[in-house]
Amino acid sequence: MSYFQLNGITEQFSNLSKGKKRFQVMIKPSGSDCNLNCTYCYYLHKKKLFNRQNATRMSDEILQSLVQQYIEGNQHDEIVFSWQGGEPTLMGIDFFEKAVSLQRKYNYAGKKIENTLQTNGILLNNEWASFLKHHNFLVGLSIDGPEEIHNIHRKDRNGKPSFNLVMEGLNHLKNHQVPFNVLATINRHNPKKPLEVYRFLTKEVGANYVQFNPCVEAVSYQNIAPNFWQESFMPRVGTPRSRPAHSGSVVTKWSVDPLDWGYFLCTVFDEWYKSDIGLILVNWFETAVVQSMKLPAQICLTGEICGKGVAIEYTGDVFSCDHYVYPEYCIGNIQDKKLVDLVFSEKQKAFVFYKRNSLPQYCLNCPHGFLCWGQCPRHRFLKCPEGEPGLNYLCPGFKTFYSTKKQEIKQIANMVLMK
Numbered sequence: 001m002s003y004f005q006l007n008g009i010t011e012q013f014s015n016l017s018k019g020k021k022r023f024q025v026m027i028k029p030s031g032s033d034c035n036l037n038c039t040y041c042y043y044l045h046k047k048k049l050f051n052r053q054n055a056t057r058m059s060d061e062i063l064q065s066l067v068q069q070y071i072e073g074n075q076h077d078e079i080v081f082s083w084q085g086g087e088p089t090l091m092g093i094d095f096f097e098k099a100v101s102l103q104r105k106y107n108y109a110g111k112k113i114e115n116t117l118q119t120n121g122i123l124l125n126n127e128w129a130s131f132l133k134h135h136n137f138l139v140g141l142s143i144d145g146p147e148e149i150h151n152i153h154r155k156d157r158n159g160k161p162s163f164n165l166v167m168e169g170l171n172h173l174k175n176h177q178v179p180f181n182v183l184a185t186i187n188r189h190n191p192k193k194p195l196e197v198y199r200f201l202t203k204e205v206g207a208n209y210v211q212f213n214p215c216v217e218a219v220s221y222q223n224i225a226p227n228f229w230q231e232s233f234m235p236r237v238g239t240p241r242s243r244p245a246h247s248g249s250v251v252t253k254w255s256v257d258p259l260d261w262g263y264f265l266c267t268v269f270d271e272w273y274k275s276d277i278g279l280i281l282v283n284w285f286e287t288a289v290v291q292s293m294k295l296p297a298q299i300c301l302t303g304e305i306c307g308k309g310v311a312i313e314y315t316g317d318v319f320s321c322d323h324y325v326y327p328e329y330c331i332g333n334i335q336d337k338k339l340v341d342l343v344f345s346e347k348q349k350a351f352v353f354y355k356r357n358s359l360p361q362y363c364l365n366c367p368h369g370f371l372c373w374g375q376c377p378r379h380r381f382l383k384c385p386e387g388e389p390g391l392n393y394l395c396p397g398f399k400t401f402y403s404t405k406k407q408e409i410k411q412i413a414n415m416v417l418m419k
Contacts, residue, residue: 022076023343024309026084026322027066029095031056031314034087036120036162039153040187040215040254043086045222046325057091058314060098065334066312067102071111073340078112082309084322089123093131100135116140118183120154122162124169129176139173139180141166143205145197149190153254170205181209188215188244188254191264198268202280209281212268214261216379216393217252225326226378227354236383237391250381251393258393262400269405277412285409288402291371292413301376307352310343318342320351323378360390368402 032046033056047056058066071079081103083096096115103113117132118140132139143166144150151161173180182201184190190197201207218229235241235250244255256264265284272282287298297303310331311322318339320329329351332342342348359374362384366372374380375392382391392398402409 020075021340021344022074023340024080024082025066025070025339026082026309026311027058027088028084028086028311028313028322028325029058029063029088030086030090032086033057033090034085034120035090035122035156036087037155037157037159039155040185040217040252042217042221042323043325049222049326056086056314058095062314062316062334063095063099064102065316066339067099068106069334069339071103071106071113073338073343074111076111077109078114081113081115082118083115084118087120087122088117089119089128093127096131096135114138118142119169120162121166121169122156124172126172126176129172129178132173132178133176137178139178140183140211141170141173141180141205141207142183142185143170143201144184144187145190145193146200146204149193149197152189153185153187174206180207181211182207183211183213185213185215186256186261186264188256188260191256191260194264194267195271198271202276208279209283211283212264214256214394214397216255218250218381219252221252225328226324227380228328229381231383231389234381234383234389236387237385237395242382242393256394258395258397259400260397261394262397265397265401266404269401269408273405273408273412284401288371288405288409289412289416292409293417294370297373302372304356304373305352306355306377307343307348310348312339320348323376324351358390360384360388362386362388362391366399368399368406371402372398 032043034041034044037044070081081099100115107113115135116138120142142154144154147163150163150166154162156162182205184197184201198210201210218224220229220233233250240246241248241250243249244251244253244257268282269285272280272285283299287302290298291302300306300308306321309321311319311325312334313319313325316334318331318334319325320331331345331347334342355373355377358377363369363374375394375398379393380390382393382395383389384391
């Protein structure tokens, strides 16, 4: 039996037995509305999915309920409000002034409250930057690499490139010394230029924390919720349909190729290992080191269970995850039931443990299983070599990375342990 089969349950739900309840909410105050029309966006279609034809904005009533319930339901001394979209800056500064004011109003216990804002950067100006600095927001800026790479997929509603506007927004953040990190979506095009992407984000943009998000969407993503696929939909790993280049591929044409994903991780890791350990944090490398030390994952994608962060739409509807905003994964509305009760409901608990409990035998036998845990279940639409369904689409890439860099990962872990 491999180590990861013996690993204990992770922090969030083990704390249930101790009477503690800690959770995080990804807040979508403008729903799926956005001022960009990125080719690969997984969220723009939500308006159509839920028949939302009008502008989507969170009301003051929903905002008040959310802030109060989120603070009162979290039995922890630190709470993070994560504002996402769509594009959250479409709500305007006044909305966020109200949010911060409500946080102060309902923070009876004097908890530490933090705010993060994930943005495309288009609307950032001096006024926004001044607000973000004054209220200690951490900004996540979406940028895919140098201009010619970024502009392939990240265009506005009129098809115009967004790079220059993003860089203007970045300069406003820098001028006001607003802390920021970057999120790069690794798609069909940019993984073949890993050093150009990494060096641009770290040397030119100046980010010291980089999140690489692999772009993977099943071709049916607009109509079929994750894990509701028919087995006949799933190709076997290594076959032509399991790659984005095939006309009948299981994924969209802009999804990253799994082998390109492995190449990207390995190449960037070599650069980071040579020059940037201790200076630059990369989400996949950081969690691999930590998990090799038999500690809990730093990101949900490689954790044992899901469900640490639910998503709330502008309507007050709560979903199991921000990548599972489908009717099948709606767990309730905060106007009908308290947020904390929804998060720890039986329906959400089933979602939480599905990730671990649904692993195919191929994964259970994998020597890298404790670093991966089958990755995100919404990407488990391949069949294993033996034909068992439920293998993650990115498995070949992750296997390449973990097997190629395992010695370096162990060396870094040993360096940490010796400090």
